[in-house]
Amino acid sequence: MSMNARKTILLVATHLAVAVGGFAAGIYALPILIAPAPPTDLELQAAKANVQFTGQFRRELKDSDSLHWGEGVISVAPNAISLAGRLAPGPDYKLYLSPEFVETEADFNRLKNQMARVGDVKTFENFVVAVPPGIDTTKYTAVVVWCETFGQFITAAKYR
Numbered sequence: 001m002s003m004n005a006r007k008t009i010l011l012v013a014t015h016l017a018v019a020v021g022g023f024a025a026g027i028y029a030l031p032i033l034i035a036p037a038p039p040t041d042l043e044l045q046a047a048k049a050n051v052q053f054t055g056q057f058r059r060e061l062k063d064s065d066s067l068h069w070g071e072g073v074i075s076v077a078p079n080a081i082s083l084a085g086r087l088a089p090g091p092d093y094k095l096y097l098s099p100e101f102v103e104t105e106a107d108f109n110r111l112k113n114q115m116a117r118v119g120d121v122k123t124f125e126n127f128v129v130a131v132p133p134g135i136d137t138t139k140y141t142a143v144v145v146w147c148e149t150f151g152q153f154i155t156a157a158k159y160r
Helices: 003-034 041-047 105-114
Strands: 053-057 070-076 080-087 093-098 116-121 125-130 142-147 152-158
Touching (some): 105 152, 116 125
Antiparallel strands (some): 053 152, 080 125, 093 116
């Protein structure tokens, strides 16, 4: 192989690696850049006014890792679910109520048809998600944060 062919291959490979790395960094950074401001302490307190249950997001769940985790106290009220804590940033997070505690993607997928999708999680430090009419939080036992786009388990907490 000639020296020019090697240079060309090396240039193509390094440029491709930089492009792939930039794309991956963009996927990670974009949700952080476009995230709305987290709820204020006053908004969190208002969401907790009728709290029936609480639970704990922990980093050490089976399918949680350095890029997919949550930590803090989750509060479940009939009209809102709130987090005083943090989530690993990512795209397209959805909040679900589950009839069982899950901590793996396999368990989530097994139970997904029995879960209630509450809504979108758009902030990574604290959140308040309104519970839609028709969802009875007392019929479930756990809260799950799931990345819909990538089918990735983020975190979960048992609340009863």
